[in-house]
Amino acid sequence: xxxxxxxVFVSLVxxxxxxxxxxxxxxxxxxxxxxxxxxxxxxxSGDKAFQAIIPMFxxxxxxxxxxxxxxxxxxxxxxxxxxxAAGAGAQDVVMVEARYIGMFxxxxxxxxxxxxxxxxxxxENDFVDYKWQMANSLDxxxxxxxxxxxxxLSMFYRKDMFKEAGLPYEPEEVQKLFSxxxxxxxxxxxxxxxxxxWLLGNAADIFMVRKANRDWYNEDLSFRFEDAETLKTLDxxxxxxxxxxxxxxxxxxxxxxxxxxxxxxxxxxxGSWFGGFLKTFIAPETAGKWGIVxxxxxxxxxxxxxxxxxxxxxxxxxxxxxxxxxxxxTKEAQNAMFKAVDYFPAYKPAWxxxxxxAADPFFDNQKTRVLxxxxxxxxxxxxxxxxxxxxxxxxxxxxxTGLDQGISSKQVLENVKTQILNETAQDRxxxxxxxxxxxxx
Amino acid sequence: xxxxLERRQIVKSHLLKDLYRNRVAYAYISPFYILFIIFGAFPLxxxxxxxxxxxxxxxxxxxxxxxxxxxxxxDTVFLKAVYNTLFIGIIAHIPMLFGALILAFIINMGxxxxxxxxxxxxxxxxxxxxxxxxxxxxxxxxxxxxxxNYVLTLAHITPIDWWGGHGAxxxxxxxxxxxxxxxxxxxVIYLAGMQGISNDYYEAARIDGxxxxxxxxxxxxxxxxxxxxxxxxxxxxGGLTIFAEPYMLLxxxxxxxxxxxxxxxVFLYRDAFEYVHFGYASxxxxxxxxxxxxxxxxxxxxxxxxxx
Numbered sequence: 001x002x003x004x005x006x007x008v009f010v011s012l013v014x015x016x017x018x019x020x021x022x023x024x025x026x027x028x029x030x031x032x033x034x035x036x037x038x039x040x041x042x043x044x045s046g047d048k049a050f051q052a053i054i055p056m057f058x059x060x061x062x063x064x065x066x067x068x069x070x071x072x073x074x075x076x077x078x079x080x081x082x083x084x085a086a087g088a089g090a091q092d093v094v095m096v097e098a099r100y101i102g103m104f105x106x107x108x109x110x111x112x113x114x115x116x117x118x119x120x121x122x123x124e125n126d127f128v129d130y131k132w133q134m135a136n137s138l139d140x141x142x143x144x145x146x147x148x149x150x151x152x153l154s155m156f157y158r159k160d161m162f163k164e165a166g167l168p169y170e171p172e173e174v175q176k177l178f179s180x181x182x183x184x185x186x187x188x189x190x191x192x193x194x195x196x197x198w199l200l201g202n203a204a205d206i207f208m209v210r211k212a213n214r215d216w217y218n219e220d221l222s223f224r225f226e227d228a229e230t231l232k233t234l235d236x237x238x239x240x241x242x243x244x245x246x247x248x249x250x251x252x253x254x255x256x257x258x259x260x261x262x263x264x265x266x267x268x269x270x271g272s273w274f275g276g277f278l279k280t281f282i283a284p285e286t287a288g289k290w291g292i293v294x295x296x297x298x299x300x301x302x303x304x305x306x307x308x309x310x311x312x313x314x315x316x317x318x319x320x321x322x323x324x325x326x327x328x329x330t331k332e333a334q335n336a337m338f339k340a341v342d343y344f345p346a347y348k349p350a351w352x353x354x355x356x357x358a359a360d361p362f363f364d365n366q367k368t369r370v371l372x373x374x375x376x377x378x379x380x381x382x383x384x385x386x387x388x389x390x391x392x393x394x395x396x397x398x399x400x401t402g403l404d405q406g407i408s409s410k411q412v413l414e415n416v417k418t419q420i421l422n423e424t425a426q427d428r429x430x431x432x433x434x435x436x437x438x439x440x441x
Numbered sequence: 442x443x444x445x446l447e448r449r450q451i452v453k454s455h456l457l458k459d460l461y462r463n464r465v466a467y468a469y470i471s472p473f474y475i476l477f478i479i480f481g482a483f484p485l486x487x488x489x490x491x492x493x494x495x496x497x498x499x500x501x502x503x504x505x506x507x508x509x510x511x512x513x514x515x516d517t518v519f520l521k522a523v524y525n526t527l528f529i530g531i532i533a534h535i536p537m538l539f540g541a542l543i544l545a546f547i548i549n550m551g552x553x554x555x556x557x558x559x560x561x562x563x564x565x566x567x568x569x570x571x572x573x574x575x576x577x578x579x580x581x582x583x584x585x586x587x588x589x590n591y592v593l594t595l596a597h598i599t600p601i602d603w604w605g606g607h608g609a610x611x612x613x614x615x616x617x618x619x620x621x622x623x624x625x626x627x628x629v630i631y632l633a634g635m636q637g638i639s640n641d642y643y644e645a646a647r648i649d650g651x652x653x654x655x656x657x658x659x660x661x662x663x664x665x666x667x668x669x670x671x672x673x674x675x676x677x678x679g680g681l682t683i684f685a686e687p688y689m690l691l692x693x694x695x696x697x698x699x700x701x702x703x704x705x706x707v708f709l710y711r712d713a714f715e716y717v718h719f720g721y722a723s724x725x726x727x728x729x730x731x732x733x734x735x736x737x738x739x740x741x742x743x744x745x746x747x748x749x
Contacts, residue, residue, distance in 0.1 A: 074693075078714045085498030085719075103717055107499040195585075195594075247585055248605055253692050254576075255583045264585075386497075390716045393695065401699045404605045423518065426495060426718075 035063035036316045038323060041080070042095030043073035045276055046306070049337035056333060057326050064319045073097060083311070084109040090311040092320040096145050098134060098304050099214060099392075102384040106137045106434050110144035111310040111317060118321055120146060123329055130300070130382045131346045135307050138438035145307030147346035148328045151271020152375040153212055153301040154292040156278070159364060161197065161266045165190045171366060175293040181236050184296070188245040191266050200267050201249050201256045203241040204400045207234050209269040209295060212303035216391045219383050221431065223417060224299075225395075233297055234399070234409040241403045257282055269295045271303035272372050276342030279362055287362045294375060300382060301375050305346060344372055385431050387424040394420050492723035502720070509724035519725070521700050522708040525612070529704065530680025533616045538672060540620075541627035542665075546657055548628075549635040560632065564625040571622070575689030578618045582690070604691075608701030611691070615702060618686050623679070627672050634668035635661060670744035677736045681729055682706050705729050 040050060047070040054066050069091055071079070077100050083089035084104075096104065104110060113120040120143060124132060131147040155178065162169040167190050168177055177183040188199040200206070210233045215224050240246050247265060249256045259265045261283045268274060278290065295301060308324045310317055327333045334350040337343055345351065351373055359365040385391075395416055402412035421428070460467060492509055494502040513519050544563060548556045566574070581588045582603045590600035603610045642660050651659070662669075684706035688694060694711035696703025705725060713722035 081498055081714065081717065103497075104499070107497065109499045248602075249583075249585055250604075250692055254580065255586050258586055386717075393711070393715070397695055397698075397700065401608075404698045405607060419517075423516065426512075426721075427716075 031061050031322070032063055034061055034319050034322055036319050037065040037067060038093060038316055038319050039067045039069055039091040040093040040095075040323070041069045041076060041091035042306070043076045043097075044070060045273075045280060045341040045343075046070065046095050048280070049341045049343055050327070052340040053327060053333045053336050056336065057323065060326065061319075061322055064322065066323065080311075083313075087313060090313055092310065092314045092316055093323055094309050094311060095148070096307045096309050098131075098151075098306065099389065101134050101145065101307060102386050102388045104309075105135055105142070105144050105384065106386070109312055111312055111314070112142045112144065113146060113310075114141070114143045117318075126329070126348055128346045128348065128376060128379075130302070130379050131305060134382055134384050135309075138434050140438075145309035146324055146328055148306050148308055149273070149343035150305040150346045150376055151212075151273055151303040152344055152372040153209065153269065153271055153295050153298055153303050154368075154371065154375060155267055155269045155295045156274060156290055156292055157267045158263065158286070158289055159291045160289045161191065161263060162187075165266075167191070169291070171291050171293050174291065178293065178296050180296075181232065184236060185239060185245075188240055189243070192243075192245050194244075197264050197266065198247040199240070199245055199265075200269075201247050201251050201259070201265050202400075203237040203246040203248075203403050204396065205251055205269065206237040206240065207399050208396060209303070210298050211392075211395075212269075212271070212298065213300035213379075213382055214384075214388050214392055215300055215382055216388060216395070217383055217385050219435075221385070221428065221435075223420075225413065226417075229297060229299075231409055231413065234402075234412065237399070237403060238406075238409055242406065261286075271305070272344045272368075273304070273342055275360075275362070275368065279342070288364050290363050291366055292363060292368055292371060294371070300379050302379055305344075344369075344376070387420075387427045387431060390424050390427065391420055394423060488723050489727060491720055492727055494720045496719045497717045498719055505720070509721050510728070512721070513724055513728060518700060518703070519708060522696070522703045522705050525696075525701065526681060526683065526704045529612055529615055529619070529683060530677070532612070533619045534676045534680055537620045537624050538627055538669075538676065541624050541672075542631055542662075542669075543657075544624070544628045545631035545635055546661060549632055550653070552653075560629070563628055566622045566624075567626045567629075569622070571685035572689055574622060575618065575686055578614075579690050579692070582614050604697060606698075608698040611697045611702040615683075615686050615690060618690065619683065622686075627676075630672055631665065631668060634665050638664045666744055670740060673740050673744060674737055677740065678733055681733055681736075684710065 047068050050066070050068055057066065058064070070076070076095070077097065080090060080094055080096070081103070111118070123146075127147050128150055131150055135145040135147065136143045157174060159169045162174065167187055168174055177187055191197060191199045207230075210230060211225065218224050241248075247256075247259060249259065251268075256265070260268070263286070275292075278284070278286070308328060310320045310324070314320050327337070328345070328347060331347070331350045331353065334345040334347050335353050335355060338345055338350070339355060356369040356373060357367065358369065360368045398412055398416040398419065401407070402409070491502070493506055494504050495509075496502045544559075547553060548559055553559070580586075584590060584600070584603055584605070587603070590603075593600050601610055603614055638661065642664075643656055646656050646660060683704050687696070687702045687704050687707050688710070691697045691702045694703075694707050694715060696707060706729075709722045709725040709729075712718045712725065
């Protein structure tokens with residue numbers, strides 16, 4: 001009797017294992033078999049980008065309807081967080097910004113794209129490597145998003161304002177001018193017209209841009225802002241503030257946008273996507289007046305960029321993945337979106353297109369894309385942590401307070417360390433445990 | 442033993458019979474209780490439960506007992522937020538409540554013509570959207586391109602550094618917006634209260650030769666005590682939970698330079714949704730509730746139901 005039972009049990013188990021083994025070999029459905037409606041969530045100008053490729057997408061997948069649900073980046077990420085926590089309400093495909101990826105990548109909630117049928121490991125060499133790493137968990141077992149774009153950092157400057165102030169205005173000379181702190185300060189002083197024109201919106205941005213890629217920590221959780229270059233950058237910011245050479249307005253505020261429009265602010269240091277913002281809503285009427293150069297003194301010349309991910313609660317994962325793969329892992333779609341909104345592809349094969357060698361009339365016919373490709377090659381690896389958002393906020397507050405009250409750079413950087421350690425204590429412990437677990441594997 | 446059991450069964454069946462007999466009445470009042478249980482009682486308990494844990498929304502909850510509360514009182518930024526909130530709450534409400542009282546008195550006494558127009562005009566800010574109004578005020582308070590600074594430069598006065606320096610102007614900026622918005626609300630409540638004071642008192646006082654200030658302090662104020670108590674409770678809650686004004690004026694949850702504009706609710710919002718510390722933020726909510734209860738207790742001592 002017992003032997004019979006064991007035989008039945010074993011055969012049942014092996015039977016079911018055979019089926020289980022079989023079902024993991026999911027074959028991708030034919031394009032016209034995939035159907036349904038998928039919702040895509042994100043922030044502008046992502047919606048314009050997707051609108052540019054949805055017709056192409058529907059030619060390949062005629063039965064998948066794509067609906068866009070877009071809002072401001074901060075609101076989108078809060079909605080994403082709460083929907084994931086609640087287990088319902090997230091869109092089928094979501095944009096996740098580089099700033100927030102640390103919050104999600106080691107946790108549950110998203111589909112692991114390393115699994116079948118997505119199997120994204122095969123695409124690894126096609127994507128910019130520091131971007132690829134950011135979406136991979138510490139133990140390398142989970143990848144929650146596929147990189148869409150990168151933000152090669154550049155300094156956007158108003159050629160006409162530079163010319164008017166008697167400064168060199170062609171990109172090569174401007175690059176030389178800004179390669180030293182003396183040059184930086186000279187430019188600031190020459191451009192300054194009290195009450196009317198300033199070099200830039202906020203001296204604090206000079207410092208924050210150096211850490212635009214938000215690499216606050218090394219892999220052992222020591223701070224990555226204790227070097228001499230960082231101190232020097234803060235000193236430059238202090239001098240600019242002391243001499244009143246910055247407009248003291250918050251970057252991205254309504255006031256700042258109005259001032260950029262009016263030609264009261266001469267430069268902005270930002271990712272390449274800022275070009276898209278200028279062209280679409282900030283100052284389209286200033287076409288032809290801008291130029292770009294590399295930002296001096298930056299560690300990792302990248303600001304932001306986003307990923308596309310599928311929340312675990314998605315009910316139509318195949319269709320969602322079809323959209324993601326089409327949108328950001330094909331040359332045609334990436335370049336269509338780039339032409340629409342200037343989101344620089346993280347997908348390297350896309351750079352093989354003549355548009356990247358073209359001159360951009362908005363930038364007075366400068367070959368901006370060639371420069372951006374060059375900039376994106378000079379990046380170092382990134383280390384994302386769950387303390388990133390809080391560390392950035394504390395640092396930003398400490399720097400702006402330090403500039404407002406004229407506190408010495410050394411003291412600002414010393415004090416901020418204790419503050420960060422105190423306030424991120426619990427998250428730090430969690431991060432240390434995650435690192436230990438990942439190493440132990 | 443069986444006697445107890447029987448008694449309990451009898452009580453239970455009486456309860457059920459009672460419920461059944463009055464089922465219509467219970468059905469009528471049930472919507473409130475159902476909604477209260479779902480949106481009131483459950484979040485209240487669940488929130489407290491959450492405040493005893495660490496939670497990031499995605500992983501499991503980790504129980505840490507009163508750890509969040511202990512860490513809160515060691516957190517210098519939190520303590521600064523407490524100071525800011527109490528400062529703004531108290532300093533804003535003194536002119537607001539006094540101003541509302543005097544405005545209501547003037548309108549009630551019919552000293553000026555067109556009291557309906559004034560009543561409407563003062564109440565209009567209350568019905569505007571907090572966010573829209575804060576955006577407009579932010580434009581007024583612009584350091585370079587703001588209307589107030591523009592007028593000051595025309596009058597040859599140095600423009601105000603609203604958001605910089607030691608952040609000294611951040612709190613006044615928030616307070617001005619807050620008082621502008623809510624003074625009408627309190628005025629309307631006081632006005633309603635004053636309508637309930639019989640004119641005979643004022644007649645008698647006028648015959649006795651009292652002037653307006655005397656009438657205000659000797660008749661109106663004492664009789665208005667319960668209404669004043671009500672507005673004080675409302676103001677406590679409103680002042681301690683102020684969020685839209687600091688968040689919109691400072692364009693985010695940064696709290697401005699040196700955290701001068703960081704109030705408790707902004708602190709909570711930031712810790713919950715930007716730092717993803719749901720347990721910690723929940724603890725903040727309960728500390729705020731505790732403050733409200735304590736302050737209301739003191740209110741009751743001073744203004745509570747005595748002989749009017």
